[in-house]
Every structure is written in C-alpha cells, then in structure tokens.
Amino acid sequence: MSVKYIPVQWNRNKWIYDAVMLTGVALFLWVFLYLTPEVLSHEQPVTAQIHNARAFGACAFVMLTVILCIGPAARLDRRFLPLLYNRRHFGVMTAFVALTHAGYILNWYFAFSSTDKLVGLLYANASLGQIAGFPFELFGIFALICLLILAATSHDFWLKFLTPPIWKRLHYLIYAAYFSVAAHVSLGILQDQKNHVFTVLFILGASAVIVLHIAAWLSERREIAAKDGAWAEVACVGDFREGYAKIAKLANGDRVAVYLMEGKLSAISNACAHQNGPLGEGKIIDCLVTCPWHGFQYDVRSGRSPAPFTEKVPTYRLRVIGDMVEVHPDANPPGTYVEPVPLPEPPPDPARDPAEQGATA
Amino acid sequence: MIEKPFFVGYLPAPGPLRTFLLTVSILLIAGLGIAGFLMGAAQDDPGPGAFRFDYGRQTVTGVVELTPYPILHVTQGDDRIQPGDSFLMTAGGKSGVDSRAEPLNGQLAQVSGVVLERGDLYMLQLRSGRNGLQAAEGDAPVIAPEPQGRWKLAGEICDGKCLAGAMRPGRGLAHKACANLCLLGDVPPIFVSTQPVLGEEFLLVTGANGTRLPRAAYDYIAQFITAEGEITKRGDLLVWEIDVDTIEVTE
Numbered sequence: 001m002s003v004k005y006i007p008v009q010w011n012r013n014k015w016i017y018d019a020v021m022l023t024g025v026a027l028f029l030w031v032f033l034y035l036t037p038e039v040l041s042h043e044q045p046v047t048a049q050i051h052n053a054r055a056f057g058a059c060a061f062v063m064l065t066v067i068l069c070i071g072p073a074a075r076l077d078r079r080f081l082p083l084l085y086n087r088r089h090f091g092v093m094t095a096f097v098a099l100t101h102a103g104y105i106l107n108w109y110f111a112f113s114s115t116d117k118l119v120g121l122l123y124a125n126a127s128l129g130q131i132a133g134f135p136f137e138l139f140g141i142f143a144l145i146c147l148l149i150l151a152a153t154s155h156d157f158w159l160k161f162l163t164p165p166i167w168k169r170l171h172y173l174i175y176a177a178y179f180s181v182a183a184h185v186s187l188g189i190l191q192d193q194k195n196h197v198f199t200v201l202f203i204l205g206a207s208a209v210i211v212l213h214i215a216a217w218l219s220e221r222r223e224i225a226a227k228d229g230a231w232a233e234v235a236c237v238g239d240f241r242e243g244y245a246k247i248a249k250l251a252n253g254d255r256v257a258v259y260l261m262e263g264k265l266s267a268i269s270n271a272c273a274h275q276n277g278p279l280g281e282g283k284i285i286d287c288l289v290t291c292p293w294h295g296f297q298y299d300v301r302s303g304r305s306p307a308p309f310t311e312k313v314p315t316y317r318l319r320v321i322g323d324m325v326e327v328h329p330d331a332n333p334p335g336t337y338v339e340p341v342p343l344p345e346p347p348p349d350p351a352r353d354p355a356e357q358g359a360t361a
Numbered sequence: 362m363i364e365k366p367f368f369v370g371y372l373p374a375p376g377p378l379r380t381f382l383l384t385v386s387i388l389l390i391a392g393l394g395i396a397g398f399l400m401g402a403a404q405d406d407p408g409p410g411a412f413r414f415d416y417g418r419q420t421v422t423g424v425v426e427l428t429p430y431p432i433l434h435v436t437q438g439d440d441r442i443q444p445g446d447s448f449l450m451t452a453g454g455k456s457g458v459d460s461r462a463e464p465l466n467g468q469l470a471q472v473s474g475v476v477l478e479r480g481d482l483y484m485l486q487l488r489s490g491r492n493g494l495q496a497a498e499g500d501a502p503v504i505a506p507e508p509q510g511r512w513k514l515a516g517e518i519c520d521g522k523c524l525a526g527a528m529r530p531g532r533g534l535a536h537k538a539c540a541n542l543c544l545l546g547d548v549p550p551i552f553v554s555t556q557p558v559l560g561e562e563f564l565l566v567t568g569a570n571g572t573r574l575p576r577a578a579y580d581y582i583a584q585f586i587t588a589e590g591e592i593t594k595r596g597d598l599l600v601w602e603i604d605v606d607t608i609e610v611t612e
Contacts, residue, residue, distance in 0.1 A: 013371070020390065021389075023390050024389050024390040024392075024394070027394040028394060028397035031394050031398045032397040032398070032400060032401035033401075036401030036402045037401075039402050040402060042406045042407065043406070043408075043409045044407060044409055044526070045529070046404055047407070047528050047529045050529070050530070055397075058396075058397075058400045058401075059397070062400075066389070078365065079382075080385070082368045082374065082378070082382055083385070085368070086370075109528075109538060109539040109542075110538070110542065112453070112454030113454060113456075113542045113543075113545075114455075114546060115546075120538075120542050121538070124542045124545070125537050125541050127537075127579070130580065132534060132584055132610065133534055133537055133580065133581070133583060133584050135537075136535075137538060188534070188535045189535050191534040191535065192530070192533035192536075193405060194405045195405055197400070197402075198399075198400050198403045201399060282367070285367075285369065290367075292368065294370050295370045295371050
C-alpha cells in the first residue's frame with residue numbers, strides 16, 4: 001500500500017525477521033564450515049572448495065524447504081502468518097546462498113581446464129540418455145536461474161509493473177526451482193553417499209513440504225466447498241463474527257471474503273491488490289479490512305484503500321435467504337461501492353434447552 | 362469466543378503472539394544449526410589421496426613410454442622414487458603432458474615435479490616446460506611389455522589426477538563432469554578395481570590396441586561397471602585395454 005516507491009520500507013518487524021533468518025543461516029554455515037571438520041576423522045580432509053560448495057548447497061536446500069513450508073503452515077495455523085510477512089527477504093538470501101554454491105562449483109570443478117568454465121559446465125558431461133551419471137548440474141542451473149528471477153523481481157516495483165496476478169504466477173517458479181533442486185541433489189550427491197544421514201534429512205525436508213501442502217489443501221477443501229448455482233452460499237447467519245470474514249469459493253475458482261462490520265455484511269475479493277494475500281483471513285482494524293500478509297487496508301464497502309492510497313479490489317453483491325448468506329458470483333469492477341446488507345438476528349437454536357435459552361436471554 | 366491475535370507487519374506483534382514467535386524463532390535458528398551439523402558431519406571420507414608437497418620436489422630420470430598416455434620407467438631415482446618404478450605424469454590443472462612426452466617416446470628423460478599419492482597409486486605433476494620434462498643423456502633400456510591375458514574386471518573409471526588426490530573426493534558420480542574434463546585434457550584415466558588384479562587395485566585404462574580411452578566409454582565414467590580387455594604389464598604398471606563393447610553397468 002504505497003503512493004511512492006521506497007527501496008525497502010523497513011520497520012521493526014522486518015529488522016527482527018531478517019535478523020532471525022540471517023542468524024539461522026550464519027549458524028548453519030558456521031557449524032558446517034568450521035565445526036564439522038573437527039568431528040570428521042578423515043585421514044585427509046575434504047578439499048576446502050568442495051567443503052564450502054557443499055555447505056552453501058545444503059544451506060540453500062534447507063532455506064528453500066523452510067520457505068516452502070511457511071505458506072501451508074500459515075494456512076493451517078494463522079500464528080505462522082508473521083513468517084510469511086517478510087519471506088521475500090529470506091528468498092533473496094536463498095538466491096545469494098545458492099549463487100555462492102554455484103560459484104564454488106564453477107571455480108573448482110570446471111576451472112583449471114583449457115575449456116571455458118561455462119562451456120565446460122554444459123559440455124563436459126553429455127550423458128543425457130541415462131539416469132545414473134546424468135548431468136545433474138543442469139537441474140542446478142535451472143533452479144539457480146529460477147531463484148535469481150524470483151530475487152530480481154521480488155521488489156514491489158515488479159509487483160506493480162507486472163500486476164499481482166502475473167507476479168504471483170511468476171513466483172510459482174519457486175516450485176519449479178524446488179523440484180529442480182530435488183532432482184539436482186537426487187542425481188548428484190545422493191548417488192555418491194555412503195553415509196545416509198544427508199539422504200534421510202533430504203527426504204524429511206522434501207516430505208515436509210509435500211505433506212504440509214497436501215494438509216493445507218485438504219483443510220481448505222473441507223472449509224470451502226465449491227458451490228453451484230448463480231448465487232453461491234457463504235455461511236449461516238449465526239456463523240459471522242464482528243470484524244472477521246467468511247470465505248466463499250465460487251464455481252470459477254475465485255474466492256470472496258464476506259465481512260461483518262457494525263452488524264452489516266459486505267463482500268470483497270479475497271485477493272489483496274498487493275500480493276494476492278488472503279483478505280478473508282485478515283480482520284477489520286479502524287473500520288478497514290486489513291490484509292494478514294502485509295497490512296494493506298481496504299474499505300469493505302467499496303474495496304478501495306483509504307486516501308492517499310490507490311489500491312482497489314472487486315466487490316460483490318450479497319443477499320440473505322432464510323438463514324443463509326449468499327454471494328453473487330459476478331464481480332463488480334474494483335472500487336465499486338455496494339450497500340452493506342444488514343445481518344438479521346440468527347434463529348434460535350432448536351437443539352438448545354428452552355429453559356437455558358430463557359435463562360440466558 | 363476467544364479473540365485470536367492478529368499480526369499486522371507494521372504494528373507491534375500482539376502479546377500472545379510474541380511468545381509463539383519467539384519460540385518459533387529459537388526453534389528455527391536451532392534447527393538450522395543442527396541441520397548444518399548433521400549434514401556437515403555426514404560427509405564421507407574422501408580417501409587418502411593428496412598432493413605431497415611435504416615430500417618436496419622430485420627429480421628423476423627414466424624411459425618415456427606412450428601407452429598412449431605417457432609413463433616414465435625410472436632408471437635413476439631419488440630417496441622416494443626408486444629405479445624400476447613406473448608412474449604416470451600430468452601437467453598443472455586438467456592437462457596431460459602428451460605434447461611434451463611424444464617427442465621423447467622410448468628415450469631417456471629427466472622429469473621434475475610434485476607427487477600425487479593415493480595408496481599404491483602415485484603420479485607426478487610436472488613443472489611447466491622443459492623444467493618438468495627434458496631429454497636426458499644416456500642409452501634408454503628397452504621396457505618389454507608383459508601380456509597378462511584377457512580379464513573381466515569390475516570397478517570404476519576415474520581420472521587419475523583427481524583420484525590420486527588433486528581433489529578430495531576425486532571420484533564418484535558427483536565428480537563425473539570434472540573427471541570428463543580432465544580426461545578430455547589428456548589426464549590419464551585410471552580403473553579402480555573392486556578386487557585386486559595381479560596384486561594391484563589401480564590400472565591405467567586405455568582403448569584397444571594402444572589407443573586413448575574411447576569417447577564411448579565417457580558415459581560410463583564414475584559408474585560401477587564390468588568390462589573385458591587385455592591387461593599388459595609395463596614396468597610395474599598394469600595397463601588395461603578396455604573393450605568398450607563389453608561394458609555393463611552394475612548395481
């Protein structure tokens with residue numbers, strides 16, 4: 001939410017976030033580089049450049065795993081949402097760590113030859129027709145290119161320039177990068193390991209990413225069932241809480257956040273204009289819907305950010321039929337004002353004891 | 362209904378969330394440290410190969426023989442390299458010494474360089490130019506090859522220099538591209554046999570009839586294979602002329 005571009009809009013939480021992540025990365029590298037050689041009882045040590053390359057490569061894999069676990073973890077438990085807040089910085093760190101890994105590899109395995117290093121990288125191993133001995137470096141190159149693209153386009157300038165939907169689709173490259181890293185590791189170092197601790201850690205990391213994504217998907221599927229018909233059901237009247245939303249999934253796949261504010265219902269798109277963050281998982285603060293990812297705010301009745309900000313999201317029409325709140329699937333143009341619908345009193349719960357109802361009335 | 366803490370990036374974190382985030386931060390940092398330790402400490406032993414700079418520079422004389430990879434059969438050694446030894450030679454980086462050795466084939470030559478050693482395998486990385494390899498005075502004795510028959514061996518083709526200790530580890534699939542570059546640069550290929558062959562674990566591997574290792578064999582470098590070929594003893598070095606048509610990848 002901005003009216004001008006500032007390279008990085010720092011605040012205290014971002015400093016803390018980056019400090020925590022940098023401390024973790026520094027600890028990983030320090031332990032790998034300087035502590036583990038002391039415990040390895042090898043007659044001759046692993047060559048320093050190879051040791052360094054392994055440290056940075058392993059660190060990049062772990063960082064990428066953490067990055068991909070944050071998203072589904074936040075879906076399953078909203079307390080993880082703050083980890084999502086500055087994830088872009090962690091992604092840029094990962095790109096630099098991966099680039100350092102590539103630098104060590106290129107300047108060691110592919111150096112000291114009459115062949116140019118980059119040419120050698122692409123040409124030395126041409127065994128493309130086999131699994132064992134496949135030039136796994138190609139997967140590493142692809143993953144590195146993906147990470148560099150993501151890092152280079154992580155700034156809000158690119159978000160605005162490309163528009164959030166395109167930007168978000170572009171950043172799905174993180175999954176291609178992770179898949180490629182998994183192939184890079186599987187066809188490379190895992191083929192040579194006699195000690196299988198790394199193999200176990202690799203499988204655990206990749207499994208965590210897969211399991212968390214499946215769990216988040218199932219959870220979301222349970223909560224938001226696809227609806228048919230012109231008007232889509234959102235939730236029962238009694239399910240709404242003041243200041244919070246219910247999310248409806250439309251037949252076309254779009255999601256709508258239906259908020260209750262001051263006893264009235266309003267519906268806006270669930271996708272924040274900033275990074276497509278889930279507006280329906282936010283809350284009303286100072287009469288404005290506040291995105292849980294980066295705090296972008298909108299008037300729930302019009303989908304407009306308060307002046308001087310200019311962000312807008314689509315709004316939707318609502319109606320209440322009996323006990324059910326329904327939303328019309330046709331979105332209004334972003335920023336269109338829609339009169340809020342008063343929320344009727346929920347009908348009495350027939351399952352409750354009439355005597356109790358009387359006692360609590 | 363209990364109010365769940367709601368985090369907004371530019372506002373202070375709500376109290377109940379702070380404890381959770383502090384715990385997650387500590388676990389994340391500790392987890393990264395533990396992962397670094399486990400992954401770093403799980404590295405396999407790269408073997409005993411190494412440059413032996415501690416031996417100092419070695420200067421010996423012997424007969425140059427092209428197999429086609431150059432071998433030196435020592436006639437006049439020093440305190441470390443004895444007469445009767447045969448060893449392979451390499452230049453700095455991923456290069457062989459073929460162009461320097463070819464004019465001296467069958468002649469006496471003085472070589473000078475640093476030893477690369479891995480168990481029974483050793484080679485000399487020669488100094489550059491004539492300082493590393495030059496003709497020597499004297500008559501060169503004839504080194505008669507001793508055929509040992511056709512053998513089927515199991516093991517791995519490596520580049521001799523990295524295997525001998527230029528890189529640790531200097532073998533395996535993760536090192537395959539580097540090994541290929543070395544071999545393309547005329548570094549001698551070595552076959553590491555899973556079982557000793559005529560008392561030796563390491564054999565110089567060439568193509569049939571004294572040719573270079575065929576490009577067809579490059580796809581099998583760093584893999585465990587079986588193959589057949591003639592073994593010839595040259596000096597105290599075994600040379601295996603691999604028949605690429607018989608190569609089979611094993612588990």
